[in-house]
Each structure stands twice: as structure tokens, then as C-alpha cells.
Amino acid sequence: MQRIGVFVCWCGSNIAGTVDVKAVAEALKFEPGVVHSTDYQYMCSQAGQNLIKDAIKEHNLTGIVVCSCSPRMHEATFRKTAQSAGINPYMVEIANIREQCSWVHKDMAIGTEKAIILGKAAVAKVNLNAPLTPGESPVTKRALVIGGGIAGIQTALDIADAGFEVDIVEKKPTIGGKMAQLDKTFPTLDCAACILTPKMVDVAQHEKIRIFSYSEVESVKGFVGNFNVTIKKHARYVKEDLCTGCGACVEKCPQKKVANEFNLNMDNRHAIYIPFAQAVPKVATIDPSACTMLKTGKCGVCSKICAAGAIDYTQKDEYIEEKYGAIVVATGFNPISLEKFDEYAYSQSKDVITSLEFERLTNAAGPTAGKLLRPSDGKHPHKIVFVQCVGSRCSAGAEKGKEYCSKICCMYTAKHAMLVRDKYPDTEVYVFYIDVRTPGKNFDEFYRRAVEEYGVHYIKGMVGKVTPEGEVLKVQGSDLINNKQINIDADLVVLAAAIEPDKSARPLATKLTASMDTNDFFTEAHPKLRPVESPTAGVFLSGACQGPKDIPETVSQAGAAAAKVIGLLAKDKLLGNPCVARSNELLCNGCSNCEKVCPYGAITYIDKDFRMPDRTTRTRRIAQVNPAVCQGCGACTVTCPSGAMDLNGFTNGQIMAEVDAICK
Amino acid sequence: MQKITTDALVQKAVELLNNNTVSYVLGWKKGEFDYDITPYVFKDEKTLKEEFIYSDFCGVNLSKYLVAKTKELAGKILVFLKPCDTYSFNQLLTEHRFNREKVYAIGIPCEGMLDIDKIKLNLEGISSIVETKEGVKVNTLDDKTIELEKQAILLEKCKNCKSKKHYAYDELLGEEGDVLDNNRFDEVAKLESMTAEERFEFWQSQLSKCIRCNACRDACPACTCEKCVFDNPNSGIENKSPANSFEEKLFHIIRAFHVAGRCTDCGECSRACPQNIPLHLLNRKFIKDINEHYGEFQAGLEVGQRGPLVSYTTEDVEPSDVFNKGE
Numbered sequence: 001m002q003r004i005g006v007f008v009c010w011c012g013s014n015i016a017g018t019v020d021v022k023a024v025a026e027a028l029k030f031e032p033g034v035v036h037s038t039d040y041q042y043m044c045s046q047a048g049q050n051l052i053k054d055a056i057k058e059h060n061l062t063g064i065v066v067c068s069c070s071p072r073m074h075e076a077t078f079r080k081t082a083q084s085a086g087i088n089p090y091m092v093e094i095a096n097i098r099e100q101c102s103w104v105h106k107d108m109a110i111g112t113e114k115a116i117i118l119g120k121a122a123v124a125k126v127n128l129n130a131p132l133t134p135g136e137s138p139v140t141k142r143a144l145v146i147g148g149g150i151a152g153i154q155t156a157l158d159i160a161d162a163g164f165e166v167d168i169v170e171k172k173p174t175i176g177g178k179m180a181q182l183d184k185t186f187p188t189l190d191c192a193a194c195i196l197t198p199k200m201v202d203v204a205q206h207e208k209i210r211i212f213s214y215s216e217v218e219s220v221k222g223f224v225g226n227f228n229v230t231i232k233k234h235a236r237y238v239k240e241d242l243c244t245g246c247g248a249c250v251e252k253c254p255q256k257k258v259a260n261e262f263n264l265n266m267d268n269r270h271a272i273y274i275p276f277a278q279a280v281p282k283v284a285t286i287d288p289s290a291c292t293m294l295k296t297g298k299c300g301v302c303s304k305i306c307a308a309g310a311i312d313y314t315q316k317d318e319y320i321e322e323k324y325g326a327i328v329v330a331t332g333f334n335p336i337s338l339e340k341f342d343e344y345a346y347s348q349s350k351d352v353i354t355s356l357e358f359e360r361l362t363n364a365a366g367p368t369a370g371k372l373l374r375p376s377d378g379k380h381p382h383k384i385v386f387v388q389c390v391g392s393r394c395s396a397g398a399e400k401g402k403e404y405c406s407k408i409c410c411m412y413t414a415k416h417a418m419l420v421r422d423k424y425p426d427t428e429v430y431v432f433y434i435d436v437r438t439p440g441k442n443f444d445e446f447y448r449r450a451v452e453e454y455g456v457h458y459i460k461g462m463v464g465k466v467t468p469e470g471e472v473l474k475v476q477g478s479d480l481i482n483n484k485q486i487n488i489d490a491d492l493v494v495l496a497a498a499i500e501p502d503k504s505a506r507p508l509a510t511k512l513t514a515s516m517d518t519n520d521f522f523t524e525a526h527p528k529l530r531p532v533e534s535p536t537a538g539v540f541l542s543g544a545c546q547g548p549k550d551i552p553e554t555v556s557q558a559g560a561a562a563a564k565v566i567g568l569l570a571k572d573k574l575l576g577n578p579c580v581a582r583s584n585e586l587l588c589n590g591c592s593n594c595e596k597v598c599p600y601g602a603i604t605y606i607d608k609d610f611r612m613p614d615r616t617t618r619t620r621r622i623a624q625v626n627p628a629v630c631q632g633c634g635a636c637t638v639t640c641p642s643g644a645m646d647l648n649g650f651t652n653g654q655i656m657a658e659v660d661a662i663c664k
Numbered sequence: 665m666q667k668i669t670t671d672a673l674v675q676k677a678v679e680l681l682n683n684n685t686v687s688y689v690l691g692w693k694k695g696e697f698d699y700d701i702t703p704y705v706f707k708d709e710k711t712l713k714e715e716f717i718y719s720d721f722c723g724v725n726l727s728k729y730l731v732a733k734t735k736e737l738a739g740k741i742l743v744f745l746k747p748c749d750t751y752s753f754n755q756l757l758t759e760h761r762f763n764r765e766k767v768y769a770i771g772i773p774c775e776g777m778l779d780i781d782k783i784k785l786n787l788e789g790i791s792s793i794v795e796t797k798e799g800v801k802v803n804t805l806d807d808k809t810i811e812l813e814k815q816a817i818l819l820e821k822c823k824n825c826k827s828k829k830h831y832a833y834d835e836l837l838g839e840e841g842d843v844l845d846n847n848r849f850d851e852v853a854k855l856e857s858m859t860a861e862e863r864f865e866f867w868q869s870q871l872s873k874c875i876r877c878n879a880c881r882d883a884c885p886a887c888t889c890e891k892c893v894f895d896n897p898n899s900g901i902e903n904k905s906p907a908n909s910f911e912e913k914l915f916h917i918i919r920a921f922h923v924a925g926r927c928t929d930c931g932e933c934s935r936a937c938p939q940n941i942p943l944h945l946l947n948r949k950f951i952k953d954i955n956e957h958y959g960e961f962q963a964g965l966e967v968g969q970r971g972p973l974v975s976y977t978t979e980d981v982e983p984s985d986v987f988n989k990g991e
Contacts, residue, residue: 510978587891591759596974605760618735620890621760639974641922642889643899656900 002127005036005061006119007052009043009068011098016041018102018111024067027116031123035059044074049081056085063091063126067119069098088131090578090649095122117662124661128654132578137628139225140325141569144169146217146508147330149177150551151543151558153199155328158562160208164569167322168203169212169231171504174279176200177332181262181356183363183370185551186415187446193278193365200280213281216504218319220327220511223600223631224538225574227324235315237286237294238272242310245282249302249311250274258290260367264357266375267367272302276365284310326538326565327512329522330558331505333544335497336391340400344387344495349468350375352493355386355409358416372424374492377471381491384420385475386413386431387463391498393434402498402519407548409496410437414450416494421454430457430488432477440550459486466493499548513599514539522546532561540564579649580630581637583623586610587644590621594636594645602629603636667773668838670718673744676770676837677716678709680742686768687739690729692722698793699780703729705737718744720795723777723819725932727752728885734762741767746774747841748821750832751928751964752885757832758967759926761888771833773841776814776822781940783817786810820944821931824848831965848929852948867913873939874912880943883936886923893918920946925954925973928964957981 008025010016021039029037036059040048043066055061064087066078071094079089097115105111143159145152148170156166168175179185180200182192203209218230255271262275271290274282286294286302293299293313303311335354338346346352351374353361364370374381388409394401410433417429436458438444450456461478468474472489479486501520509516514534515523522541525533532541542561543554568574583594585608595603604624609617623644625636637645637652646652677689693704694717701721706712727749733741745753750771757764778800784790789805799814815823826848828841855863878894881887893899894915929951933943954961958972958981972980 587889587896589759589761589888589890591761593759593974596970597976641886641926642891643893643896644890653900 002033002063002129003035003059003061004031004033004063004065004123004126005052005055005059006031006034006038006065006067006123007043007048007055008037008039008097008115008119009048009066010039010041011069011102012041015068015098015102015115018105018108019097019115020108020112021067021115023112024097024115024119028065028067028119028123031120033063033127034065034123036061043068044077049077052078052081053085056082056087061087063087063093063129065093065095065119065122065126067095067097067115067122070094070096070100088133090132091126091129093122093126093129095119120664121658121661124657125654128651128657129649132648134578135576135580135627136573137225137576138573139569139571140227140323141165142167142322142324143326143328143565143569144217144227144229144322144324145328145330145542147177147332147502147543147545148172148175148203148211148213149330149332149543150179150196150199151332151545151554152177152328152330153196153203154555154558155330155540155542155562155565156209157199157202157206158559159328159565159569160206162562162566162569163208164566165208165210167210167212167231167324169215169217171214171216172275173214173236173273173283173285174275174281175203175211175213176276176278176280178356179551180276180278181264181359181363183359183366184415184419186411187440187442189415189419197278200278204280211281212320213283214285215320217508217511221601222323223629225325225568225571226629227327227538229322229324229327231320231322233318233320235288235317236283237288237291237311237313237315238284239310239312239315240281240283242308243283243306244308244310245274245279245284246307247274247284248305248307249284252301252305254299254301255290255292258287263360263367264354266357266360286311286313326540326568328540328542328561328565329505329508329512329514329534329545330542330561331502331508331545333499333548334502336402336500338390338495338497341390341495343465344390344463344493345466345468345473346495349466349473349493351381351468351473351491352466352495354495354497355412355416356497358494359412362416362419372420379491380424380427382426383428383488383490384417384430384492384494385463385466385473385477385488385490386417386429386494386496388413388431388433388496389462389498390495392496402500404498404519404548405437406496406498407437408499408550411440411443411446411550413494413496414438414447414456417456418446418450418454421450421456428457430459430475430490432459432461432463434460434462440552461486466490499544501545505545512536512539532557532564538568576628577632578627579632579647580627581625581632581634581645581647582627583625584644584646585620585622587642588620588622589642589644590623591641592623593639593641594623597635597639598630599633599635600629600631602626602631667775668718670716672837673718673770673772674712674716676835677706677712677742680768681709681712685740686742688733688737688741689716690726690733690741690743691716692718692724692726692744697790699778699783699790705729705733705741718772720775720778720800720814721780721793722746723779723821723935725749725752725883725885725930727756728883728888728932730762730767731756731888734766739766743767743769744772745769745830745833746772747827747830748774748825748928748930750830751827751962752930753832753964754967754969755926755928755964756885756888758964758969759888764967768835769833771830771836771840773828773838776825777819778814778817779819779935783812786812819931820934820942821929826929826962832967848948849952851942851945852952855945855949870941871912871916873941874916875939876912876915877938879936879938880916880933880941881919883932884919884923885928885930885932886926887919916941916943916946920950923947924950925961925971926963927951928962957986 006028008021025037025039083089095118142165145156145168148168160166215233218232221228253270253272259265260269272286360366391401392406438447461480463477465476475488477486514536525535540561542558680686689706699721792803794801824846827843927947
């Protein structure tokens with residue numbers, strides 16, 4: 001028989017406000033096994049913990065029930081308290097009478113009744129608790145970073161600098177991500193390439209970092225400290241180790257009418273290509289959908305021209321298996337498709353462009369060599385209208401767009417407006433906005449400079465319609481401050497399209513069993529206190545995959561994710577969770593259903609000899625759980641048709657006892 | 665009238681016994697009356713010739729007996745499988761419940777099996793039952809004779825026969841049939857269309873007949889646990905007599921959940937039930953739901969088959985959709 005102590009916490013007025021804590025302590029005194037029951041203002045305080053420790057000694061307690069907040073908050077606290085007083089930490093149960101009781105009830109009588117029932121359930125469970133000891137598992141001291149944009153680059157560099165090996169998987173032929181496409185960066189206006197490319201080179205040169213470019217994560221198995229990842233390396237038809245990146249093949253390639261995605265299809269590239277001059281790795285890639293040789297077997301120019309003999313038309317996709325201790329997701333973002341925003345005439349006129357396209361048009365390495373020219377006729381635009389919040393901050397239930405603020409648009413639009421006025425003072429610039437949001441160091445000063453020093457016309461209001469008419473774009477908008485309609489004949493309209501998570505994120509989340517919100521942003525383990533960890537142990541978040549972010553924020557989050565990874569990889573062993581499944585071999589039928597549902601591959605089958613009651617020996621097939629691999633999800637216990645599988649700490653018996661206590 | 669004769673089966677069994685292909689024959693044994701036939705393990709030619717029978721009353725699915733017999737007996741066992749029995753045979757193999765190497769399976773045709781309880785509804789004191797072309801001729805002790813049409817006296821499980829095709833055998837006797845179009849879910853649909861109160865009333869009246877004899881469990885080929893929870897003193901629910909109507913219901917509902925996704929719809933539960941409770945309808949409801957939620961699935965079509973309840977795909981139905989459908 002257990003000797004159980006019950007400790008009811010007031011949590012100040014959080015619990016005591018709607019639950020009569022004294023009545024709860026009094027009622028639970030008479031439950032089976034309870035030898036001591038008391039209440040206290042703050043059980044988690046030093047004094048409260050001492051109260052528990054003293055009671056353990058005084059009453060020789062073998063089990064503890066703390067009626068308090070969610071076990072997510074203080075289960076670990078009270079387990080440590082019990083352990084320091086000589087009780088196995090798994091003899092502690094928490095009855096959540098705050099989040100699941102006092103906070104959801106207003107009536108004291110109802111709240112108190114429910115708190116007593118929850119307490120009874122916890123007591124019933126502790127009566128069946130058994131001491132548990134966690135096992136250990138080793139840590140593979142290598143990290144995987146998925147995504148090679150600035151977030152992935154910074155995370156990889158920080159982890160590698162701490163001495164751990166890092167692999168970056170990037171689906172494009174080069175790392176660099178969106179930042180490589182940008183022209184200048186706010187609020188200091190230094191050139192994106194000038195600050196990004198040194199980091200890309202650092203990555204390439206770092207002896208601890210490997211880059212798998214043009215690759216994707218195919219499958220993820222295992223668990224924190226021991227992930228087994230299969231990486232699919234797409235055939236680029238160029239041997240990476242031989243290619244020198246000289247570019248001779250690109251120059252000679254006769255197929256030169258392929259839309260150049262790096263310049264957002266505003267110019268063309270060749271079928272064999274290097275995305276941009278500072279690409280890392282600086283290796284050519286053949287686009288199989290455009291290459292004449294791959295499509296018809298007739299051409300082979302690049303192969304003939306390549307002095308290094310790097311071209312290999314027979315290359316196949318390659319699968320690489322690697323072990324990792326930690327995984328960082330840095331899959332980034334994309335502007336949304338503007339298909340549904342026809343009022344801005346994006347699909348009707350070449351001169352209605354997105355802000356990212358605008359970046360390429362002002363970039364020295366872009367399609368116009370940095371001269372701001374209209375895509376339609378190559379003329380210099382003299383009147384430019386910027387429209388903010390295109391697809392951002394849309395009302396809930398709207399058919400198009402996102403509910404959230406894309407966060408970066410206010411700042412980059414101010415940057416664009418300022419750069420235009422600086423380079424081409426003869427150009428008039430209008431910005432239509434709902435609000436200007438500039439919280440960030442030197443951000444508001446930056447925006448005010450655009451208005452005050454550079455004379456950008458900021459108009460509070462939205463654009464209703466853009467109509468291409470001859471060479472001009474008729475922009476109809478409203479000025480909410482002066483309460484009037486505005487008509488502008490613009491030469492160029494720039495849309496600040498909302499940003500959304502990369503499409504690859506959703507299937508990746510499934511592979512990682514990491515959770516996502518309704519917008520497909522990865523969810524963090526705690527929105528305030530654990531912002532760079534996913535709820536899945538060993539999976540960390542970096543950059544815009546978790547929510548819209550600018551570069552400084554992304555870089556700080558990337559560093560934070562790296563710090564978490566380093567903290568994990570620095571450990572030689574991880575203490576496992578002792579709440580793992582176990583198979584009762586006397587009940588096991590050997591049916592294999594548990595093995596089929598186990599997501600971690602923790603279950604194997606063996607043939608074992610059993611002495612039967614009639615003194616014969618029978619060989620039976622039985623399940624065995626590897627406790628180091630089992631994560632205690634419980635899928636096997638519900639699948640097992642014979643009740644042979646049970647979960648330590650959450651046995652069927654314990655759960656039934658809780659249910660019985662609640663229903664009694 | 666079964667298409668294949670008892671003699672043909674005995675001849676085959678004797679041949680396999682004598683050439684040492686098998687050491688035992690799992691089949692059906694004659695009883696006191698024409699209809700009380702029991703499963704039996706034959707060991708020699710003499711008993712086979714005298715007592716083996718294959719008639720319209722051989723409804724028993726022999727697959728389940730292999731679980732115990734392959735472990736008890738040292739040699740190879742010949743088993744006769746009707747088409748619907750082969751599903752159970754495969755499902756048991758999928759779950760590693762017996763060693764395939766120890767079994768020689770012969771597929772035999774089946775024309776539907778009869779329900780003695782339905783015959784007894786028409787008259788009492790049966791002395792003999794003779795198969796005729798249309799059905800049976802029943803003679804009684806007081807020299808009465810009555811002719812009954814087969815369709816009216818078929819076992820529940822045979823009324824909506826799902827298949828005349830065998831999915832497992834080493835050898836096939838007689839002609840192979842086809843998977844049949846059947847209306848086996850019609851009755852389930854009828855139950856689904858009831859109001860919750862009507863449905864409760866229906867099951868209450870049916871399940872309250874239960875005497876907890878465990879015949880359904882003992883006959884069910886999916887119920888082959890080493891230790892059944894209802895026999896396990898540690899389970900806390902062992903061998904409860906039906907103390908109240910709530911417990912009877914729970915017994916059957918627990919069993920239906922237990923075999924969900926593994927039940928081949930062989931109908932043995934309803935055949936074995938001495939109280940004539942249509943237990944197969946509970947299982948069919950699960951099968952129908954599984955078909956609707958995860959796509960058509962028939963347990964026991966092949967060995968190693970992975971049922972929808974033990975596999976996951978991203979297209980799987982969301983729990984909320986299932987919940988909403990239940991409302």
C-alpha cells in the first residue's frame with residue numbers, strides 16, 4: 001500500500017479564486033492510500049517545496065500528488081523535489097486544477113467539486129505508480145540544417161564554429177536563398193550580396209560543413225540525438241567534384257531561352273546554368289526540362305566544351321543516408337501568388353511587379369544591370385506607385401490573402417522608395433499603406449527619412465484598381481486622411497506581396513512529425529519561452545519558416561537555434577524518458593500489429609521458448625521493445641489486440657483507475 | 665447440396681495420409697444427428713471413412729483450430745477450407761498465429777451452409793435431414809416430413825455470401841468460384857438509418873439475450889489471444905457474469921473493437937451464438953465504416969496485408985471528420 005501525500009496549491013488567487021483549496025485538501029484526505037493532505041499558497045516556491053520534502057520525511061510518504069498547474073509547468077520541479085527527499089521522481093503525479101479547472105470555471109462550488117475529482121483521479125493513479133528509471137541514449141554529434149538561405153547559413157556557421165559537423169541540404173543548385181536576390185538591405189542600405197556572399201564563402205570553406213545543394217530531405221527516422229535521414233540529391237548532370245565553375249559550358253549552350261528563375265523570369269538563362277556569379281557551390285547544373293541532349297539525345301555541346309570532363313548526362317538521383325543528433329528547419333518563405341489579386345492587373349501588365357521583382361530590377365546583377373527600367377518597354381519610369389499589404393492582413397474568411405502581417409514589407413517599401421528618389425530624383429514615388437509598421441532598431445528613423453528627406457508621398461489608404469491604358473497604369477486609390485479618391489497615372493506599380501512559408505515545408509513537417517499552424521508556419525515549443533525549438537525534441541526552427549522575419553531577426557534566431565543545437569550536441573548521452581512501452585511476453589500473440597504502427601522502429605520480434613503448465617516447451621513469437629528507441633507515444637498499446645503492450649507511467653491499469661475515480 | 669461429395673474429400677485425405685504428405689486431417693465429424701457436426705482431427709483412414717462428413721451443416725470455420733493444433737501436433741495437418749474460411753486463414757497467417765509450413769490446405773467449394781435453428785422453427789423432433797435439389801427434406805420422430813427451401817434456412821453468414829473464391833490453398837478440389845456481389849451492408853445501413861433511441865432499443869433487446877457463454881469469442885478466428893482479457897484475473901474484467909444490461913453490451917462492444925480491422929466477416933460469431941444475436945452486424949458496421957473512411961478493405965485477402973487501422977497515410981481521414989459523421 002502506498003503512503004500518499006496530497007499537496008494542494010493556491011497559486012495565489014489563480015486557483016484559490018475559484019477553488020476552495022482547503023476543502024479539496026480535506027476531501028482528498030479520505031482517499032485510499034492518502035496519509036497526509038495539506039494546502040499552501042505557492043507550492044512551487046522554495047517554502048512550498050520544503051513543505052513537501054518535510055512531509056515526505058515526517059510521514060514516510062511513498063507517493064506524491066500535487067494539485068496545481070499543468071504538468072507542463074511544474075511537473076519537473078516537483079519530481080526534483082521528491083527526488084531530493086529520496087522518492088523516485090515518477091512517484092509524483094500532478095492534478096491540473098488550474099488550466100483545466102480554476103481557469104475555466106467561475107463558480108466556486110463547481111470548481112471545487114471538479115478539483116476534488118481531478119485530485120481523486122491522481123491519487124488513484126499514484127496508488128498504481130511504480131518507480132521508473134530513465135535509460136540513456138547516445139548523441140550523434142552532427143547537425144542537419146534544412147535550407148541554405150541566410151537562416152540556414154548562419155545556423156550552420158554557428159554550430160560548425162562550436163566544433164560540430166553540420167550538413168546543409170538546399171533544394172536549389174546554390175545556397176544563398178532569398179537574400180541573394182535582394183539589392184540593398186534596410187535600415188543601413190548596405191548591399192545584400194556584399195554581406196551575404198562572405199558568409200556563403202565561409203560555409204563553403206568551413207571544414208565542418210558539407211553542402212548538399214540541389215537536394216531534398218527524403219525521409220526522417222529516429223529521434224532526438226539519433227535521427228536517420230535520407231537525402232535525395234537530384235541529378236544535376238554535372239560532376240560536382242570536377243566542375244570548376246568556369247562557365248564555358250553556359251556560354252556555349254545553344255539552348256538559351258529558358259526562363260531565369262533567379263531573376264524571377266524577367267530574363268533568360270541557358271539550359272546549363274550557374275544561378276549567379278557568387279553561387280556556392282560554383283557548379284553548373286543542367287536543367288533536364290530544357291536540355292536538348294537530355295530530351296532528344298542530340299547536342300552534347302557542353303560535354304565537348306568542358307575541359308574538366310565534368311558533364312555526365314547519365315547521372316541519376318542519388319540517395320544519401322546520414323545520422324544526425326539535431327535537425328534545424330530553415331526552409332524560408334516565398335511571396336504569395338498574385339493570381340487572385342487581379343484588381344492590381346499583375347497578370348495583365350508587365351509593368352505591375354512584385355517587390356522581389358523590383359529588387360532584381362535595381363540589382364546590378366539583375367536583368368537590367370541595376371538600371372530601373374520598365375519591363376515592358378525598357379523606359380525609365382517617372383511615376384511609381386507602391387502598394388503595401390497585398391495579400392497581408394486580409395480579414396478572416398476572405399477568399400484570398402493571409403490574415404497575418406508579413407512584417408517586412410513596410411521597411412523594404414520605404415527602402416525601395418528611398419532608393420528610387422536617391423538615384424532618380426526626377427521620379428515621383430507614392431506609397432499606399434494601411435499602417436506603417438516600423439518597430440525595430442533604427443527602423444522608424446529610416447521610414448521617416450523616406451518621407452522627410454526623400455519626399456516620398458505616403459498615402460494612407462488602399463489602391464482599389466489598377467488599369468493598364470496605353471503606356472500608363474491608371475491607379476485608383478483612396479486617401480483616407482483627406483477623405484478623397486486619388487487617381488494616378490503611374491509608369492510602374494510595385495506590389496508588396498504577402499509572404500508565405502515555402503511549399504516544401506508542409507511535407508517536411510510530416511516527415512519530421514513537427515507541428516505547423518494553419519498558415520503552414522512551423523509551431524514553436526512555446527511562443528514566448530521556447531521560440532526556436534519545435535515541440536518535437538531535437539527539431540529546431542530558424543528564420544521565416546516559423547513566421548515572417550527580416551534579416552536581423554532571422555540572423556538572431558538562427559544563432560539562437562544554433563545555441564540550442566550546440567547545447568544538445570555537447571552532451572554525450574541523453575537521459576531517456578522512462579515512460580516507454582513494454583511487452584508482457586506471456587500475453588503477447590506475436591501478431592506484429594505493434595511493430596506496424598510503431599513510428600520509431602522500436603519493436604522487434606523474437607522466438608522465445610516458454611515452459612508450459614504441462615511441462616512441455618513451446619516456442620512463441622513475442623514482441624520486444626527497445627527502450628532507447630521507444631518514445632512512449634503509446635500507439636502500440638492501443639493497437640495491441642491482446643493487451644500485452646503497456647506504457648510505463650501510463651499503464652492501462654493506471655488510466656482505467658483514473659477514469660474509475662472520475663466516474664465514481 | 666454441396667458440389668463436392670464427402671467421399672471425394674475422404675479419398676483425398678486418405679491419399680495424403682497414406683503418402684505421408686500429412687499426419688493429420690482437420691475436418692468435420694458426424695454427430696448423433698445429421699446436423700450436430702463437430703470439428704475433428706482425424707488420424708487414420710478408418711475413422712476418416714467412418715466418421716468424416718462434408719454436408720450442408722459444415723458451417724464451422726476450421727482455420728481457427730490451426731492455431732492450437734499446429735502447436736499441439738508434431739506433424740503436418742491437412743485442413744479443408746471453404747472460400748470464406750480462406751480469409752480467416754490468411755488473416756491468422758498475417759498475424760503469425762500459426763506456422764504455414766505445418767499446414768496443407770485444400771480449398772473446397774461451398775454452396776452455402778444451413779442453420780439448424782431456422783429448420784427447428786418449422787418443426788420439432790427431427791430424426792433426419794436429407795438434402796434435396798431445392799433444399800432439404802426433414803423427417804421427424806413422429807413420421808412427419810417437410811420440405812424446406814434452402815434460401816430460407818441458410819446461416820446468416822451464408823445469406824449474403826461475399827465470395828465463392830478461395831484466397832489460400834495448396835490444392836483446390838472442385839471448381840473455383842468468384843467473388844460475389846452481395847448486400848451484406850444493407851442491414852447495417854438499416855441500423856444506421858434508425859434514430860439513436862431506436863438503435864439503442866434494438867441492441868438492448870438483442871444483447872440482453874446474451875448469457876455470456878463466450879461461444880462467439882471461442883468461435884471467432886480473430887479471437888486467438890494467448891490469454892483473453894475476459895479470462896485474465898489481472899485484467900479486472902475477467903469472467904464477469906452479466907450483472908446488468910450495461911455489462912453485456914460492453915462485452916460485445918469490446919469484442920467488436922478488438923477485432924476491428926482484423927475481422928474478415930466470416931460470421932462465426934452469429935453462427936455460434938446459441939441466443940441468435942446478430943453479432944456479425946457489429947463487426948459489419950466496423951467494416952463498413954473502415955471502407956467508407958479509408959477505402960475498400962477486406963481483411964484476409966492476402967498474407968502480410970496491412971490494414972488501414974495499422975497503417976498511416978497523409979490521405980487518412982481526419983478524426984474530426986469521423987466524429988462529425990457520428991453525430
